[in-house]
Amino acid sequence: MSQVANRPVLPSLEETLKSIVAQELDLDPSAVTLDSALLDDLGADSMNVVGIAMAVEVQFGIPLAKERLEGVRTVRDIIGYIEDQHGGGT
Numbered sequence: 001m002s003q004v005a006n007r008p009v010l011p012s013l014e015e016t017l018k019s020i021v022a023q024e025l026d027l028d029p030s031a032v033t034l035d036s037a038l039l040d041d042l043g044a045d046s047m048n049v050v051g052i053a054m055a056v057e058v059q060f061g062i063p064l065a066k067e068r069l070e071g072v073r074t075v076r077d078i079i080g081y082i083e084d085q086h087g088g089g090t
Contacts, residue, residue: 017079020055024048034076056082 014034022029025042038044038052049072053064056078062085064072072078 013079013082016059017056017075017082020059021052021075021078024051024055032075034074034079036075037073038075039073052078060085062086 015029018029018032021027021032021036021038021042025044025048027042032042036042038049044052049069053069057063060082062082064078064081068081072081
């Protein structure tokens, strides 16, 4: 089990988010890790980040505010945000 900010990440959340990112960026999910930088490592552009945010909102019912998107750099950042919105995760 991976960790976000010293908290375990549920495998299903991690895998679901990796799948969302991989699909949006047309990548193999195995290429996406928790510490993958969306822009630098995975080649995302601003439109891809918006697409990922929209998919997160649909999948988890959690809107990623524009202010929050500016601070998202990695897959781990998105997971941390999702967990924070669900009362701190596990």
